[in-house]
Structure formats: structure tokens, C-alpha cells
Amino acid sequence: MHCELLPDCLNNIFEFLEDDKGTLYSCLLVNRLWCKFSVRILWRKNIWDLRYNYTKSSKVLGTLISCLPNESRDLLYKNKIFIPTPTTKTPLFDYVSFCKFISIDEINIMIENYQEISDDGDDDNDNDYDNDDDSDSDNDCNDSNDSSNSSNNNNNNNNNNYDNINNDDKKDLILIAQEIIKMFMKKIPSLKKLNYYLNPNEINYEILFIEFPGAKNCLMNLSELNCNSDIQSEFFYQMSKFCHNIQSLTIKFGEKVSNGLNDLIISQKNLKNVSLKQSHHDWTDIIPSLIKHSNTITKLLLKGKNDHKPLTFITNFINLKELIITFDYLNATLKDFKDELRYFHFQKLQKLKFSFGCPRSDILIDFIKINGKNLNYLYINRYDNLLNISISKLCPNLKFLYTIFIDKKSLIDILNGCQLLECIQVMCGRLHIKEKDMLEAIVKYSPKCFHELRLYNYAKSNILSKDLDSFFINWSNRIPQKSITFICLNVFDDLEKRNMKIIEKYRKLGVIKNAKTYL
Template identity: 40%
Template structure:
């Protein structure tokens, strides 16, 4: 006698597979019920897989959505000599568009541009509008909207009831004021707001939309040769609710005074291409954020003396610290001001092994660290730590809770298989015993996993349960993954 899981239970199980596409695809083949639940999960955010660089996948999604278009849309496209071919004459098994909880206008544009041979702007615009109209008519509860200008296509965005449940908005300041006005009438519970500023003229309707939010938690502002100055008064109503702030820019005149008003700030990302020249950070160095736990400077930092003073006032509560650019004094200040860190990224020069040792000795809750290793390929650039030196310091001085080491090599790895195995043996003999996750950030040089004898050693200690080993993309990709607004 077969045992069938209750539908509610099956729903919860398959929900947990949202990030595991391959298993979800397998679930599609079990039976109709499993297929329906899996399809709902897969199509919730069909855009997140960034599949539109693959013409095969983009074509498949496009064909499915074409099949879902209402007859009047198909007739309109045909009337305008936009000929679409459906994969089958049968009606689609599900109303896929209705399953979407995320709508990315930029991804719809990419899908259409890649999927249609006729590249006339007027025709592409019409196809885009019919797809967006279909989503507007069928999505009853939209959670996330990504809408940036496409200067090649002038698309009108329709109002639809599903916008009432919107919790995440990604947009640019140059969108038509009617769009912001519509949202301000119905969207008062945005959880996250990401704004890219195109120019210095900010629509009043955008300011109104910001000021009407009841519980804004995440705010991300990016401005390159533009400014967010005019929206600062609109943030007053949310100064106590914002817990995560991300600032991106390349201009030294972007105001930071409003940051001091965010009394419950927990995460602060300061990503400026010319951050050293941001004198506005000077005022922030004296502000105390009692709840701040994460601080990141992915690119150029403000002056080290400003950051050191900021850490003196706020470092005690920090759990994550990410500083790409620093001097020795700033590194040593971490040992004094940030005793409770759990995760750290900082770049050490080749003569700073003792500084790394000092951080391990003073930050006794540290669990993860990311560093650079190798010799510069250019005579006037800095050299970084040697892998062998890092392994010795980690084995002998890392705290009891330490369990993750991230290494990016800027030159070909010089670690020998003997030194690699000695490190794993040292880790095996540590007390207390913890599995070490060893992560290599792959770029353009040879890492130690590119050598067969090293991989044999890695697999040996993986099988013994001493380490877990994995690689990730380049440092640039990692920074974008962690710090930049994802579309």
C-alpha cells in the first residue's frame, strides 16, 4: 500500500528546494500534483536564474509565455506583422504567468530582444507591453518589482491590483512621475527600496513614495554623476526602521549626514570608487550606532583615521567587517576595537603575518577570514602573504570557533603538497575539533587545486571529514554577489 504525503506537507518540502533547481526539475516528473507545486516554486522568480544569456533557455521561457498570452494579444501582434510561433497548439498545462511573484522589466526586455529576430524598436516595444500587460492582469500578489529605464524602448507600465503587496522595489529616479504616483497611492509597506539616481532632478512623486512607507528596512542608493540629496528629507519617517543601508557612488559630494539619523542601523555598506575623498564620512566617525553588526568597504575606503575612530565608537558590536583598502595602523586597530568579530575580510601585505597573528589572538570569536596571497606581477605593486605562512598562522593561532578560510591568489600558487598536507594534519590534531571549510577564489592564476597531487591530498582529508573544499568565481564576481544590487 503506497503512502501519500498530505498536500500541505508536500508543499512545505518542495518550498525548501527553491534554490535547488535540479531537484525541482526532478520533482516535475513525479506526478501532476508534484509538478504543479514545483512549477509554482520555479516560476515564482523565473528571472533569478539569469538565464537570458542562454538563447536556448530564453527561447524556452519565451515560448511558454507566448502560449500564455491571451488571444487578443496574439491577434494584436499578428496585426502588426509580429509573427509568433507557439511550440504546440495545445493550451499550456498551467497559467505560468500567474505564478510569478517577481517581475523584472529589464529581464522581460532581454528575453524579447534575444527571442525575436525583428529588432525594430516599435515592434519590440509592443511585444514587451503585451507581456507586461499579461503579467499585470494575472499576477494577483507581486512581491518584487525591478524596473529600470530602457532608453531604446518607451514602455508604459500599467497599474494593477497585485502591486498592493509589493515589498521590494528596484528602480531608477528617471522613471515617469506617474509610475511613482501610482505606487504611492497603494504601496505603503515596502520592506526594501533600491534606487539608482540618474540625474539631479528627483520627481516629487518619488519623494512622496519614500515618505509614505511604514516599515522600510533596507535602503540602497546608488549615484554616479548624480545625487540623492533631495530625497533625504523624505527619509525622516523611516529613520528608526531602516536596518540596512547600502551606498554606492563615485562622487565626493554625495551627502552622508542623514546616516547619523538611522538609530537602528545594523548593516552599513559604503561602496565608493573614490571613498578616500569622501570628507562627509569625517562627521560619521563620531556617531555611535548601538546595533551595528556589519560594516563593509568593498572599494576605496575613507581616510584610515576616520575609520579607526568609527571603529573605536562602534567596533565592539561588529560581527562582520569587510575592508578592502587599509594601512597597518587600521589593521592593528581591529585588535583593539573589534573583539567580537565573527567574519573578516582584509588585505595583508607580505610583511604582516604578525598582524594576522595579533588579530587571531585578540578576536577570539572569529569564525571566518578572507585574505589575498601571492606575489605581484608588477614591480611597483604590493606583495601579499604567502600561503604557507597563512596556513601556519591559521593552524597555530586561530581561535577555537574558527572554521572557514577564504584565499584569493593573485599569482600562481607556490604551496607544496608537503606543506598542504602538514596544514591538514595540524588541523586534524586541533582541539576542539572542527571541520575547516577551505574556499579558493578562482581568478586567472594557478591555484594549488590545479595540481593533481594537491587534489589527491584535498580529497583524502575531505573523505576523513577534516575539511570541506570548494571554489567560487573571481573576486569581482564575489564583490558583486555580496555588495551590489542584484537585478
């Protein structure tokens, strides 16, 4: 007896597959209902990331052009702008209405990619738009392999010389962007995420789309905004009047801070996650506005080129759960940590990460004496034996850890002291712990809940096949049995073929749950 899943049940299954693009692509041609569910989820957030993928960007642009209202297409036609579309028929779905995420910079990149192809006289891409009349998917999303094929061929094509584009062509590109964004504003009932980054070295796409029809309704319930600090003030001013539900805000600081940015920050009702990324200007100008949200901000990321940026304002965020500090060089000392931050108690802090530069070890030890008990995630790019001993004694609830080891003993101390540890990232090679010693310690002393090992080789891997084989044999004999995720990142070379065969062998046996290697 033939049985079909109810639409609601089927919808829940597809929602579960939201991040599994490969499976979603495979569902496009099953039938019209499956196609609709797949397309809706794919267009929700997965149409972007187009910088190095000319084939995908051409397809997405063609589909967007086919969705434009007649007045917009007529306007492009009058300006002698002709962009191929996947089909001459009306699109099967209202693709644009499915979007919950818009990336202004990716729209610009998509259009510039098309302009480059047109200038090069590359007519081969026309074949990408051919469509079988019987296909339900319009060929719009059937590009699951495009990313891997195109990125390898086009990595060098992003070095555009925008000064060589004449003014008429620039006007055409801006007009295309304007009409596409206007369509987004009108057709998307409630946008959730907006990326609004502009590169000062590229074409000026500062389109005041906030004034387009439907923009207010589209942007009113925005929950995530990622933008430059120096985009036009009017955008921030207008947004501050009706957009009050932003929970996640990322700001890249350019040469200035636009006047309206503070107004937008102050107007928010429940700001939780803040990321400040310094390039030229720093974040000093907006600190008073952020402090207005000191009770609601729970995640703070600070990224800069040097460590001479103010940090003491962090103590205002008394409910902070995640603190991530990244400076672009290893010798950053984070001087602001030595005084007020050193002894400050963040009662709810669970995640602490220093990607590159770190405070001195004695300062870190004082900090984790006060805050270590609640931490479940700790990432510190610094070696100090006393620091590792302190972590083993003061951070009993860690689930993830990255710190530097040079010997087996300090790693064993960590594994014995942190009995809730589920994942550890270890750097091996040169002056760091030997791979054999690391594997022996992990298999013998890691807690029962441990299930993921991330191995980072800073030099050529010296791991022997017999040692790797022994590790997996011993792991399979642990009680209770738990399969392991094994991730290996090699800076200089890949693992030897023999080692790859061993990894594949134990993956098939179920000892390894997931295995990944990166160069």
C-alpha cells in the same frame, strides 16, 4: 507497503529546496504533483537572469506567449507577430500566477533576444520548443543546463545596436512587452518584488503598466522595489497612492530624479533597506524623504563613482544595523567621515563594509572605538598595522572579517582577539601575507568556531602541495573537529592540479565541508 507523503509535508520539503534549482529541475518529471510544486517555486523567482542565455529566454518567452489571453494573442497576430510556443495545447499550469517577482528589464531583454535570433534567421531554436505529448512539465522549466551552455556562447551578443532597429520592429517589441506585462498585472494576485530598470541607450519601454487592469491589486503589497530614479513621474505618483508596504528600495540614479519619487518614498510605512547607486545624478534630492524613515531604516548601501557625495545624512538613521559604502576607485577617502561620522555612535550597527575606497586608518580606528563592540561583520579594503591591532582589541564579536595582512603576526593578533570569528577572507601574493604563513596561522590560532576560509590570490599562487596537505592534516586533528569550507579565488590562474587533487581528497574524507575555486 507503499507510502506517499502528504501534500502539505511535500510542500514544506519543496519550500526548503527553494534555492536548489538543480534538485527542483530533477523533480519535474517524477509525477504531476511533484511537477506542480517544483514549477510553482521555479516560477516564483527563478525565471529571470536571461541576459546571456538565449536558449532559456526563448523558452520562457514561448511559455509566456502560450499563457497570454486570446485577446492579446489576437492582437499580436493582427500585427503579424508570430512567436513559437512550447505546445499548441493549453498550458498545464497557470505559470504566471506563480510569479512573485517581475523584472521589467529582463522582459525587455528576453524579447530583444528573440528579435536578434529572428533577424539572424536562426531556425535551429525551433527544436527547443518540441514537446513530448506525455510530458507533464511542458518542457517549460527543463533547462537546468541552459545557463552554463548558453552563457559561454552568447557573452558578446548583448552589444546590440538599437539604432539599427527600424521603428516598426521597435513598435512590435514594445507591443509584446506591453501584452506580457498586462498579463502579469492581471494574473499575479500579490507581487512581492519588482525590478524596473530602463537603459537610456536601448529601446524606450516606458510602458505605464500601473494603469493596466489588476495592477493596483498586484502591486499593493509590494515589499521590494528596484528602479531608476528617472522613470516617468506618473508611475511614482500612482504607486504612492496605494503601495505603502515597500521594505526594500534600491534606486539607480540617472540624469535626473523624477518628481514623484519623493512622494513614493514618503508614503511608505515600514521602509527598512535602502540602496542608493549613483551614476550621473546623486542622492541629494531624496535625502529629506529618506530621513522621514530614520527610525525604521536598518540597512543602507551607498554606491558611487566618486567620494564627493554627501554622507553626513547617515547619522539620522539611529537604528542602522548594516552600512555598506562602495565607491568605484581605491583612493576614495570618504571625506565626510572625518568629522561628524567619525565619532558618531550607531548603537545597533552590526555590519560595516567598505568595498573599495575607505576612510583614513586613523578615522576608522576612532569609528571602531565607538562602534566596534557590536560589529559581527567587518570588510575593510585597507592595510594598516595599527588598524589591525585595533580590530583585534575593539571588535570581540566579529564573525566575518576581511582586512589586509602583510605579515603573520597581525593575523595571529586578530585570531586571538576575535574569538567568535567564523570566517575570514585573506588576500595573498605580492606584498600581502604569504599563503604558507596564512595557513599556519589559521590552523594553529583560529578560534574553535572558525569554519570558513576565503583565500584571494592577487598574483600567481605559490602555495606548495606539501603545505596545503599539512594544513588539512592539522585541521583534521583539531579539537573539537569541525569541517572547513575552503574557497579560493585566483585572479591570474587556477590552483595546480596537484593542489586540486589534495582538496578533493580531503573533501571526500570529510575534512572539507565545501570547496570552491574561482578564476
